[in-house]
Amino acid sequence: xxxxxxxxxxxxxxxxxxxxxxxxxxxxxxxxxxxxxxxxxxxxxxxxxxxxxxxxxxxxxxxxxxxxxxxxxxxxxxxxxxxxxxxxxxxxxxxxxxxxxxxxxxxxxxxxxxxxxxxxxxxxxxxxxxxxxxxxxxxxxxxxxxxxxxxxxxxxxxxxxxxxxxxxxxxxxxxxxxxxxxxxxxxxxxxxxxxxxxxxxxxxxxxxxxxxxxxxxxxxxxxxxxxxxxxxxxxxxxxxxxxxxxxxxx
Amino acid sequence: xxxxxxxxxxxxxxxxxxxxxxxxxxxxxxxxxxxxxxxxxxxxxxxxxxxxxxxxxxx
Numbered sequence: 054x055x056x057x058x059x060x061x062x063x064x065x066x067x068x069x070x071x072x073x074x075x076x077x078x079x080x081x082x083x084x085x086x087x088x089x090x091x092x093x094x095x096x097x098x099x100x101x102x103x104x105x106x107x108x109x110x111x112x113x114x115x116x117x118x119x120x121x122x123x124x125x126x127x128x129x130x131x132x133x134x135x136x137x138x139x140x141x142x143x144x145x146x147x148x149x150x151x152x153x154x155x156x157x158x159x160x161x162x163x164x165x166x167x168x169x170x171x172x173x174x175x176x177x178x179x180x181x182x183x184x185x186x187x188x189x190x191x192x193x194x195x196x197x198x199x200x201x202x203x204x205x206x207x208x209x210x211x212x213x214x215x216x217x218x219x220x221x222x223x224x225x226x227x228x229x230x231x232x233x234x235x236x237x238x239x240x241x242x243x244x245x246x247x248x249x250x251x252x253x254x255x256x257x258x259x260x261x262x263x264x265x266x267x268x269x270x271x272x273x274x275x276x277x278x279x280x281x282x283x284x285x286x287x288x289x290x291x292x293x294x295x296x297x298x299x300x301x302x303x
Numbered sequence: 304x305x306x307x308x309x310x311x312x313x314x315x316x317x318x319x320x321x322x323x324x325x326x327x328x329x330x331x332x333x334x335x336x337x338x339x340x341x342x343x344x345x346x347x348x349x350x351x352x353x354x355x356x357x358x359x360x361x362x
Contacts, residue, residue, distance in 0.1 A: 122330075126322055130312070137358065138314070
């Protein structure tokens, strides 16, 4: 994978998670207190930055084969889960991710909670809601950025891609002051799922001792094959869903 | 604990177990004369298809 591929994979994965985190922060800020929500976001970003600073250099000391085995396995599990969810949503078997609905739900919950001042934070609820939202959504991104970066020996580029995604998505969220419901989240999730599945398969098998025909060039076949298989499954499940809906309405 | 389970394993634990088993089989096969690169791609096809089939059949 070249630098461009690394950048795109990490940017997309990070953007998907950043959209979800932005919805939570917007709800906390709109319904409660922007200062506390911003402080919670900044604290979570500081924790994630610390994780990258500590784990990044440590990962570069792990033997590449062992790293690829563990990381490949985890990426493959993540990738299959992302693909599974994206295919179920695209085929109509699962409700699409609706940022507006999630925003309204978070807003209602935030308005109902009591105000509690702790330490120097005026609204503890808004602080913890933002902190947890950003930290939990960010952990997966940190893992993807670190593993892709360390496998490609370019953690700085992966970190740059992750930061760029956060800045773009958070900037858009602040500009419109509304959930980013027009972002094609499911399509992005499908693309990231394909990338994670293909790279997880490649690195996992290599880490386990297999030798790919064509070496790194095998990825050029793996990525489109996984994408094509995902699209075929989406089509098959869509037609079965239509048949099911037809038999229910007739 | 619940967070880590959800983070690592996700919605279908069979997928995580299948991946671990596939890597173990690839490792064992690669120690012999077999070049076992094809095991993981086949496993991806089987696991994804099987997991989706279970998901859409669930009442």
